[in-house]
Amino acid sequence: MWLLTLLAWALHIVILKRTGIAKPKQKANKNINNHYLALMAACKQNNAEQSLNLILPWLNNSTLRLTNKEISTLSEAILHIDNEAFTKAINEVQQHLYAKNADNSPWSGVDLLKAIQAVNASGVTKNNSLNVTLNPS
Secondary structure (H helix, E strand, O other), rough: OOHHHHHHHHHHHHHHHOOOOOOOOOOOOOOOHHHHHHHHHHOOOOOHHHHHHHHHHHHOOOOOOOOOOOOOHHHHHHHHHOOOOOOHHHHHHHHHHHOOOOOOOOOHHHHHHHHHHHHHHHHOOOOOOOOOOOOOO
């Protein structure tokens, strides 16, 4: 009886290998952040509002997050990234969109694009300069 079971099992494996069902083919897992690509496109198109709206999804779906906590505001994003060029570029976009006396000149996304590419390439390092003590004396 066990010889019959062994034969049936071997036949089953041979058939699965021939039909390609035994091992599903793995697709190449490309870790591409679509929000990053959309953000770059918005910057290249000089679309200030869309660029600003895509910053948080880019950060929350990237490998730049140091914690599992979701970044929900631009202030948190600026603190998290801790990059002077990034901060300056974000402030320029906000001034262009929301300043009371903003002129109607078109916004250029070059500075934000360069800052985002630099941040994405370098990553984020944890800032260890802040040491909090529970019992200050």
